[in-house]
Amino acid sequence: MELLFWVLIVASFIVSYVGLIFPILPSPLFLWGSILLYHFGINSSNLSVWFWITAIVLTLILFVADIIVNSKMVKQYGGSKWGERVAAIGVIIGSFVIPPFGVIILPFLFVFIVEMVQEQDLQQAWRASVGALLGFLGGTLAKFIIQTLIILLFVGAVVFSFI
Helix, strand or coil: CHHHHHHHHHHHHHHHHHHHHCCCCCHHHHHHHHHHHHHHHCCCCCCCHHHHHHHHHHHHHHHHHHHHHHHHHHHHCCCCHHHHHHHHHHHHHHCCCCCCCHHHHHHHHHHHHHHHHCCCCHHHHHHHHHHHHHHHHHHHHHHHHHHHHHHHHHHHHHHHCCC
16 A cells, blocks of 8 residues: 555656646646655654745745745846736646647737737737746746755655654
């Protein structure tokens, strides 16, 4: 039975990375599913209070990093509030259209169209679209790093009992 739990834990960690490409999959939910499966299914005493506090803080940073990086990049490159909103919608729709490239292409196109409709000039609309692209890529990189830190923290706590 323990082997089944470990297979599910590893699979959930892998799916959390798939969630970076398909944002419709909630990566933090799969990360925490793995941790909780270990805690309640394998060993409820191995993970220390420091592990839980650190994992919670990193998860909060994961949420904040994604929101802030995307919003800041669209703004920094001259995008409007509507540009920020359609970039997020484009990521969601892009998860289903031309996966995994839709999450890159659709937000770029959506922001470009919205900025042009709002009577931005071509260069400004292009800049805002590039901001949406860089925001998505930057947010994805931040999430990748933070998810990897959480997984390494988990492995360190389980294998080496260092936290």
